Every structure is written in C-alpha cells, then in structure tokens.
Amino acid sequence: MRxxxxxxxxxLSKRYGKLLALDDCDLDLPSGRVVALVGPNGAGKTTLLRLIAGLLHPTTGSVSVLGQDAATDTVAALSRIGFVAQEHPLYKRFRVGELLRLGRELNPGWDQAYAERRLADLGIAPHRRAAQLSGGQQAQVALALALAKRPRLLVLDEPLASLDPLARREFLRSLMTAVADDTITVLFSSHVVTELERVCDHLILIDEGRIRLADDLDSLLAGHRLLVGPRNGHTVETLRAAEGVLTVVHGERHVNVVARTGQGPTAPGWQAHALSLEDLVHAYLENSQRARTQARPFQEGSPR
Structure with a gap:
C-alpha cells in the first residue's frame, strides 16, 4: 500500500444472505484527511465502516488498513484504529473513571492524561456513571475513549444522529481540536451534510452499495456548477440528455441545471453558481434514483 x-x-463486496450490501467497491482513502462518507439509508455506509474497522469480514474482495488486512485482530493492529458507533456504546453502569481504566488495560498505547484532560475540559466528572450522562456527554466520552488509544485512523459511524444541534457543534469542535493536535485520518459517516462541509476535506458518496464519488471536496465543488437559464425552448428531456448534466428542475420562467463544469448547456442568458456540499450530494442521489427508475422494466398492472 502507498x-x-x-x-x-x-x-470489496458484502452479502447478508440474498441482500448485497456492498458491491465491488474500489476505494483509496488518503492519509491525514477528514473524510465524509455520505449516502441514503441502506446505502452500505455502516457495512463499509465495519469492514474497515475489522468488525465484519468481506464476502469477496479485500480491504487493507495501514498496510494490513483489516480482519487482522492482533492487539497492535486494533490499537491503530479508533471506532465510535452511532449508539455510543458504553457500559452504562460504569463510572467514567472506570471506563478510562478499562481503556488503559486494553490498549497498549493508551494516553490516560490525554483522556482525563479532554473530559475535564468538557466538565465530565470521573465519578459520574455513563447512564447519568446526556446523549452529548456520552458521545464525548466515546470520542475520548477512541482518541486516547492514539489511533492513526478514527472511524465514526453516525455519531451525530441522536444529538441536538448544540451537542453536535460541541462534538465537532472537540473532533477538530483533536485532529489539529494529532496527525490522524478521520472517516466520518453522517446524514447531517451541512455540518460535514465545515469539517471535512474529502468526500465519498455511496449509493446502493456502490461508490459513486470519491475525491477531494474542493475539487468536487469546483468541478460542478448550478446553471440557471431561461426556460424558453428547453425541455427536461433535452437538457437531461446533455453531457455532464445531473439534475434538471423547471420553474415557471427559468431552468436550474446541476452539471459538471465545462459540460452541460451553456448559452447567452445562462448563469453559473457555486454548489454547496448538500446540493452536490442531492444532485448525484437524485440522478442515481432517476437512472434506477428508468432501468426498471414496466410490469403490467403497475402504476404508470
């Protein structure tokens, strides 16, 4: 590995019985980046993260992490990966101090002073039981436990899902402080796309178990534009057939087209606007959904 x-x-593929959760995925995750993994529910995000973390084994294909097979479950291999799941699993009857002591016993590179300092800064006392903490505090404890391993790769599976806006902001602030203080790679899955744009610099878009996009965020945003032009004479079908066009929305007087830069319809009266990460993700998912709908064979008796 480079x-x-x-x-x-x-x-890389993973099946659960007849369900194909991941389908022939080729992916290279760059070092030292904060990577957003996005996609709709059931797209395969959690399966991919658990394969990378070594919690699942692939049906076919391979996944290597830091030059080793991801399924290598030696102490040395596991200590290089931090993992925070969506439900922030903690032993609820344990006190925070007991959780830190458990982490110290299980991880050879454990940094006790770092974990204690992070939680003290957040006002989370060591004598409190995990069950007594708020959702945001439990997420912060789970993050501290993962970071105190001093991992080279931190995998976060929807850590913001159950948090209120203030707790989300505090979690992301803590994460970015940790990334700035230490050279680690973060792979971050979340549905809160607007939050990801502020902290991530690389994007992976997955849909129906396949990788649809994987590139630097700046390059992707620079390579796409929202084109706005007059509606006269342009049909949805004609615009969608143009090279590079992802989505077309017709208004009463104007047409909005999301297209790759340098492609798509350009003519007098058209204007180009920058896209947000959320706009870009939605455009690709809408394009993928439309392609699936068109590919389905018509069945007699089904609604037209």
Whole structure:
C-alpha cells in the first residue's frame, strides 16, 4: 500500500444472505484527511465502516488498513484504529473513571492524561456513571475513549444522529481540536451534510452499495456548477440528455441545471453558481434514483 493511503479496498463486496450490501467497491482513502462518507439509508455506509474497522469480514474482495488486512485482530493492529458507533456504546453502569481504566488495560498505547484532560475540559466528572450522562456527554466520552488509544485512523459511524444541534457543534469542535493536535485520518459517516462541509476535506458518496464519488471536496465543488437559464425552448428531456448534466428542475420562467463544469448547456442568458456540499450530494442521489427508475422494466398492472 502507498504510504499516503490509509485504507484500500479492491472488489470489496458484502452479502447478508440474498441482500448485497456492498458491491465491488474500489476505494483509496488518503492519509491525514477528514473524510465524509455520505449516502441514503441502506446505502452500505455502516457495512463499509465495519469492514474497515475489522468488525465484519468481506464476502469477496479485500480491504487493507495501514498496510494490513483489516480482519487482522492482533492487539497492535486494533490499537491503530479508533471506532465510535452511532449508539455510543458504553457500559452504562460504569463510572467514567472506570471506563478510562478499562481503556488503559486494553490498549497498549493508551494516553490516560490525554483522556482525563479532554473530559475535564468538557466538565465530565470521573465519578459520574455513563447512564447519568446526556446523549452529548456520552458521545464525548466515546470520542475520548477512541482518541486516547492514539489511533492513526478514527472511524465514526453516525455519531451525530441522536444529538441536538448544540451537542453536535460541541462534538465537532472537540473532533477538530483533536485532529489539529494529532496527525490522524478521520472517516466520518453522517446524514447531517451541512455540518460535514465545515469539517471535512474529502468526500465519498455511496449509493446502493456502490461508490459513486470519491475525491477531494474542493475539487468536487469546483468541478460542478448550478446553471440557471431561461426556460424558453428547453425541455427536461433535452437538457437531461446533455453531457455532464445531473439534475434538471423547471420553474415557471427559468431552468436550474446541476452539471459538471465545462459540460452541460451553456448559452447567452445562462448563469453559473457555486454548489454547496448538500446540493452536490442531492444532485448525484437524485440522478442515481432517476437512472434506477428508468432501468426498471414496466410490469403490467403497475402504476404508470
């Protein structure tokens, strides 16, 4: 594996019985980046993260992390990966101090002073039981436990899902402080796309178990534009057929087209506008959904 790549997958697939959760995924995750993993529910995000973290084994293909098979469950291999799941699993009857002591016993590179300092800064006392903490505080404890391992790769599976806006902001602030203080790679899955744009610099978009986009965020945003032009004479079908066009929305007088830069309809009266990360993600998902709908064969008796 190249030294600038932390995770590499080739032909990675995962089946649960008849369900194909991941389908032939090739992916290289760059080192030292904060990577957003986005996609709709059921797209395969959690399956991919658990394969990378070594919690699942692939049906076919391979996944390597830091040059080793992800399924290598040696103490040394596991200590290089921090993992925070959506439900922030903690032993609820344990006190915070007991959780830190458990982390110290299980991880050879454990940094006790770092964990204690992070939680003290957040006002989370060591004598409090995990069950007594708010959702945001439990998320912060789970993050502290993962970071105190001093991992080279931190995997976060929807850590913001159950948090209120203030707790989300505090969690992201803590995460970015940790990333600034230490050179780690973060792979971050979340539905809160607007929050991701502020903290992530690389994007992976997955849909129906396949990687649809994987690139630097700045390059992707620079490579796409919202084109706005007069409606006269342009049909949805004609615009969608143009090269590079992802989505077309007709208004009463204007047409909005999301397209790759340098492609798509350009003519006098058209204007180009920058896209947000949320706009870009939605455009690709809408394009993918429309392609699936068009590919389905018509069945007699089904609604037209």
């Amino acid at each position: 030294t600038d790549v932390v995770v590499s997958t080739r032909g």
